[in-house]
Every structure is written in structure tokens, then in C-alpha cells.
Amino acid sequence: MTQQTQEPTTAELSAGYAAGLDPREVAETILTRIAAREPVLNAFYLHDPAQVRTDAAASAARWAAGTQRSAYDGVPVTVKENIPRAGHPVPSGTAIANPPVAATNAPVTDRLLEAGMVILGSTTMPDWGMLSSGVSSLHGVSRNAWDPSLTTGGSSAGAGAAAAAGYGPLHVGTDIGGSIRLPGTWAGLATLKPSAGLVPLHAPYLGRVAGPLTRTIADSAALMSIISRPDARDYSTRPYPQMDWNKRLSSPRGLRVGLQLDAGSGAPVDPEVAAAVQLAAELFAAAGATVVPVAPFMSAAMLTGIDAFWRTRSWADYRALDEAAQASVLPYIARWCSAGKDSDGAATIENYQRFAQLQQVTRQATESLDLVLSPVAPMAAFGAEHPMPSNDPDEPMSHISFTLPYNMSGQPAATVNCGFTTDGRTIGLQVAGRTGADEDVLAACAWFEGVRGDAAPDWSLVP
Structure with missing residues (x-):
């Protein structure tokens, strides 16, 4: 296996792209990383390197023309397999034959694409998301990037493995009882289960949220600035005031x-x-x-x-x-x-x-x-x-x-x-x-x- 170097943060990639860094170069580095570790970690359900290269090239062209879609255009990201992407199956971790194929994107998927981000693929989950591990009838076992003999946690199992392994800085999971935060504790990550109704969902359900799994809090905040934008398709969203995702706390004194x-x-x-x-x-x-x-x-x-x-x-x-x-x-x-x-x-x-x-x-x-x-x-x-x-x-x-x-x-x-x-x-x-x-x-x-x-x-x- 290759030795992992310090992965650039979302902010560093954004500044780099603005200064001339090519999103294709970043994509190739991450694809090399994925190819080296994925045979052991098994973090992806869907991963198409050719599509990643195509999307990175499109981002590079937008930056060159000054038409980038956001400051995060070209930043790599993954989504959990139960977050629909139009035209892709949504098996929710089960090996049941003929899983449903998403007709449309989830709101989260649309927000990422609108920002010009490069979706690396869909990450694994256990059957129906009802396990706190990476064990699945469809995928087999997803493993911890620190030590493959250990669980990566779940049900955002592949997202946790991908974040810890350095498959890019940003990863979206879902959580109904701990499914973002459990990979957080068992893989050393920075994560957030957002407030109810803050991040729009394609299928709202009691307690369910979507949120970030990353290596740093700053990366989680950057991802929240994209995926927390409202969407009328989620009837459970709430009119929260605009949040300052760059907010800093100099000291907890007085709290x-x-x-x-x-x-x-x-x-x-x-x-x-x-x-x-x-x-x-x-x-x-x-x-x-x-x-x-x-x-x-x-x-x-x-x-x-x-x-x-x-x-x-x-x-x-x-x-x-x-x-x-x-x-x-x-x-x-x-x-x-x-x-x-x-x-x-x-x-x-x-x-x-x-x-x-x-x-x-x-x-x-x-x-x-x-x-x-x-x-x-x-x-x-x-x-x-x-x-x-x-x-x-x-x-x-x-x-x-x-x-x-x-x-x-x-x-x-x-x-x-x-x-x-x-x-x-x-x-x-x-x-x-x-x-x-x-x-x-x-x-x-x-x-x-x-x-x-x-x-x-x-x-x-x-x-």
C-alpha cells in the first residue's frame, strides 16, 4: 500500500483552483489512492473512474473560462448509496435482485452538482441501514482505513472508510440513530448530524438526516454550506435563519x-x-x-x-x-x-x-x-x-x-x-x-x- 500524505482540505483545493491548480490533477491523485486501498477497504458501491475524469475535465474547463459554478467547483465528494443519483440503482445495501433505479437526483446530489463538485461515487452501507457496521449482503465487508481488521462503523460505512482513507475531503452520509457519528468515533473523523430539516432529503423520515463525514471540522462546515440549501421537494424542511458556516469560537468562556x-x-x-x-x-x-x-x-x-x-x-x-x-x-x-x-x-x-x-x-x-x-x-x-x-x-x-x-x-x-x-x-x-x-x-x-x-x-x- 502507498503511504498517505497530508490530504488538502476543501479550502486549500478551492484556493488552489483559483490560483491555477488543475482539478484533473487532483482527481488523478485521488483515483490512484482509491485504486491502492479499495481492494481492502471496499468503501464504494459505485465508482466510475472514467466519469470522474470527465467531470474533473469539465471543472477544469470552467475554471479556465472563469465560469466555475462555485468556489468548490472541482472538489471531490462521495455520497452514500441511499442518496439517489439519477440513473443509478439504490439497493440500500441488500443483495435483493433488481434494486430500484433512481429516476431523479436527491436534493443533496443536485446541490453538489450545482456547485460543480466531482462525485467520486456512491459509498456502501449495510442492509437497509440497520447495522452499525460495514457488513452487507450485497457488498461484503467494508473496513476501517486505520486498521482493516476493525469496523468502519455504520450505517454510513463506506463514507467513513473513504473519509479516513483520504478519498478526497468530503463525504455525505445519512443518520437515523448514529449512522454518521458512529463512523466518526470509530474512524477518528469530524462529522455532523445536522438539525432536523436543515439538509433537504428525498425521503424524509422520523429522525433521518444527511450530513458530512470529513477529517476536519472546517471541511464539514464547507460541505454544510452546500448541502443545507433549501429544496421544496423535502416537505419536512424548516425555515432556519442563514447560518455562518465560517463562524469561529475564540474561547468557550461563559458557555x-x-x-x-x-x-x-x-x-x-x-x-x-x-x-x-x-x-x-x-x-x-x-x-x-x-x-x-x-x-x-x-x-x-x-x-x-x-x-x-x-x-x-x-x-x-x-x-x-x-x-x-x-x-x-x-x-x-x-x-x-x-x-x-x-x-x-x-x-x-x-x-x-x-x-x-x-x-x-x-x-x-x-x-x-x-x-x-x-x-x-x-x-x-x-x-x-x-x-x-x-x-x-x-x-x-x-x-x-x-x-x-x-x-x-x-x-x-x-x-x-x-x-x-x-x-x-x-x-x-x-x-x-x-x-x-x-x-x-x-x-x-x-x-x-x-x-x-x-x-x-x-x-x-x-x-
Whole structure:
């Protein structure tokens, strides 16, 4: 494998293009990188080097003519496979024959193309996005760029692998319970689950968002400046005020910052994870923030009920398949969703009401705080071949009790690396804020990037 050099940021590429850097040269460098690592990492579902070269050449021509579509024209980007691109299949990670082919682009795809960005391809995900790993009946196993024996996280699995591996600076994932942020903690990335309705979606659903996975907070902010533009096709979008994606925080002095080390449900937090998050909170306190403890607020009943509702939803999809298609679904997913057949109408409604309960308690627990610091997940990265950390489809999802609440409450939640385990695995800090305060959350994370010292990932160590 080739040694990875420091990858240019979005801002550096933009300045370079304005000064005469050729987008074709950048594309070739990244294509070489992809060719070297992709046989191991398996980050892409769709990747067409010829199309990448064509799009990079078109960008080069626009820059030469002074007709570039945006400051980010020519910047490489990937999108998760469940974000439609017109004319391409959307299998959502399953090996089911004849997957649907997208008739139109998703709003996110259109925003990227309108900005002149070069889409490198569509990144992998596990079956129906219902695993927190890169295990898929269609793709096999997507792997962690730091250590291929480890998971890259999921369900934005390929996006996490691509971001960590240096497949360009920008990657778009989706998140309904942690699917952007889990690759963030297990691959050392900077990510953002945006506020509800900020980034327009092609298929809105309770808790679902699209957002960035990158190596730096500045890159996440740059991507948000493009994909957060409104689109009338998403009926769930909200009229947020214009955000300043270049906002800076000189110091957290005066901020009221919560620290949560016990989610109240799910797996216990690994001591090394807790220690890294505690040290991050101490940096905020040392800089003048008022750090206060946040008591557990997500109950085991909420976690179990939401997990049960998702099983029922997926069981409905699974039951509608013919026998051959059912046989093509990942056995873990088939076993997991089969429990959904036992929920009658009353139980399903009761489980659905858990979403509102979680939304309520999350808002109540955090409304007096500017920021909330917590682990992203209770554990560090696990084996790449394992579908889930617990690897037991009969158990509720024990690793999402820090991330899921903010999907339900609609609040923004970002990740930034805050340390490493003794064996070198990355540990992410989750930073959540008030709904609509995405710019403030990213600014706080950028401040932390500047003071975290040895907790910063050394990307030159990625093979």
C-alpha cells in the first residue's frame, strides 16, 4: 500500500483552483489512492473512474473560462448509496435482485452538482441501514482505513472508510440513530448530524438526516454550506435563519456545558472512552466554560421500544419480499427484524410513542445548556466482520443511547476525535447543541480541534 500524505482540505483545493491548480490533477491523485486501498477497504458501491475524469475535465474547463459554478467547483465528494443519483440503482445495501433505479437526483446530489463538485461515487452501507457496521449482503465487508481488521462503523460505512482513507475531503452520509457519528468515533473523523430539516432529503423520515463525514471540522462546515440549501421537494424542511458556516469560537468562556458519561441505557461506557471524554470536558472547563453533569435520561424501556418499532418496520419490508429475495437479505438482519412479527397494532403504537418520550426528555435535559459533551458510543471499534458491537440480533441496540436522543429531539450533534485507546483505536467526542445552532456546535468543535493536542489523529499513519 502507498503511504498517505497530508490530504488538502476543501479550502486549500478551492484556493488552489483559483490560483491555477488543475482539478484533473487532483482527481488523478485521488483515483490512484482509491485504486491502492479499495481492494481492502471496499468503501464504494459505485465508482466510475472514467466519469470522474470527465467531470474533473469539465471543472477544469470552467475554471479556465472563469465560469466555475462555485468556489468548490472541482472538489471531490462521495455520497452514500441511499442518496439517489439519477440513473443509478439504490439497493440500500441488500443483495435483493433488481434494486430500484433512481429516476431523479436527491436534493443533496443536485446541490453538489450545482456547485460543480466531482462525485467520486456512491459509498456502501449495510442492509437497509440497520447495522452499525460495514457488513452487507450485497457488498461484503467494508473496513476501517486505520486498521482493516476493525469496523468502519455504520450505517454510513463506506463514507467513513473513504473519509479516513483520504478519498478526497468530503463525504455525505445519512443518520437515523448514529449512522454518521458512529463512523466518526470509530474512524477518528469530524462529522455532523445536522438539525432536523436543515439538509433537504428525498425521503424524509422520523429522525433521518444527511450530513458530512470529513477529517476536519472546517471541511464539514464547507460541505454544510452546500448541502443545507433549501429544496421544496423535502416537505419536512424548516425555515432556519442563514447560518455562518465560517463562524469561529475564540474561547468557550461563559458557555454552560453539560457532561454526560452515563446515557441511562445500553452498554456501559468503556473506562478508556469515559476518560477521554472527561479530559475533553476539562479542556472546556480550563478555558472558562461552566461544566455541569447531565444525569441519565434515556431509559431502557425507550431503547427497547424504539428498537422494537424499527424491527416491525423492517419486518413489513422483509415480509413483502418473495422467498428468493428474503434469502438474499443478510441473515443477521432477517433474524433481527423477525421479532417484529410479534408486535400487534397496540404494541406497535406503544413502541412508536417512545420516540416522542425520548424527544421530550432529551429537550428537558439539555434546554438550559449551550453544549452537551458525551461519548459517541460506549465502546471503541470492534471487529470488521461483526454486524454490531454486541453481535446478538436478539438484543436491543446497546450502542446508540448517546446518539439516538438527538435524532429524536432534532438537535445538532457533531463528533471530533478526543483520544485513543491504549491499543490505538480512535475515541470520538460528541458535541450536541440547541436545534438550529449547528454553526455554534461546529465552532465549538473547531475550537476543541485547536486545543486537543495528542488527541488529534495523525493522518500520515493511515496506510
